[in-house]
Amino acid sequence: xxxxxxECFQIFLNTVAKKYSKDMILLVVDGASNHxxxxxxxxxxxxxxxxxPYSPELNPQENVWDEIREKIFKNYALKxxxxxxxKLDEAALYxxxxxxxxxxxxxxxxxxxxx
Numbered sequence: 001x002x003x004x005x006x007e008c009f010q011i012f013l014n015t016v017a018k019k020y021s022k023d024m025i026l027l028v029v030d031g032a033s034n035h036x037x038x039x040x041x042x043x044x045x046x047x048x049x050x051x052x053p054y055s056p057e058l059n060p061q062e063n064v065w066d067e068i069r070e071k072i073f074k075n076y077a078l079k080x081x082x083x084x085x086x087k088l089d090e091a092a093l094y095x096x097x098x099x100x101x102x103x104x105x106x107x108x109x110x111x112x113x114x115x
Contacts, residue, residue, distance in 0.1 A: 004032065004034060005034050006033075006034045006037040006039050006040060008034070009034045009035060009037075009040065010039075010040055010041065013027075013040070013042065013043055013046055014043060016043075016046065017043030017044075017045050017046050020045070021045060023045060024045055024047070025045055025046045025047070026047050026049055027046055027047065027048055027049065028049050028050075028051060029048050029049070029050055029051070030050070030051050030059055031050060031051065031053055035048065035050065036048075036050060060105075060106035060107065061106065063105040063106055064095065064102060064105060064106050066105075067095075067101070067102075067105055068091045068094070068095070071094060072087055072090055072091040072094055073087060073091070
């Protein structure tokens with residue numbers, strides 16, 4: 001999505017709802033304002049379940065970001081947005097190429113072992 005705002009999150013919700021129109025979806029979201037905006041029109045087949053505040057241990061993507069910070073952004077002082085974007089591209093490739101690692105750090109053990 002081009003921006004982390006309510007409009008883009010609405011597009012995401014509508015797209016997911018349409019793609020999985022026969023399913024009921026429980027979507028766990030963090031406390032970002034665009035996830036909890038009163039302007040959102042939640043599709044009928046989606047339930048938003050916000051995480052409690054200050055609970056990064058319940059938000060698996062936080063573990064992925066920790067991995068990216070440790071492996072890709074370690075001790076860097078980037079001088080331009082281009083350098084930041086280049087590092088983010090590198091991080092995306094790292095995550096894409098290490099799917100087993102991502103699964104191990106982003107899954108709860110009882111879920112990861114069931115697949």
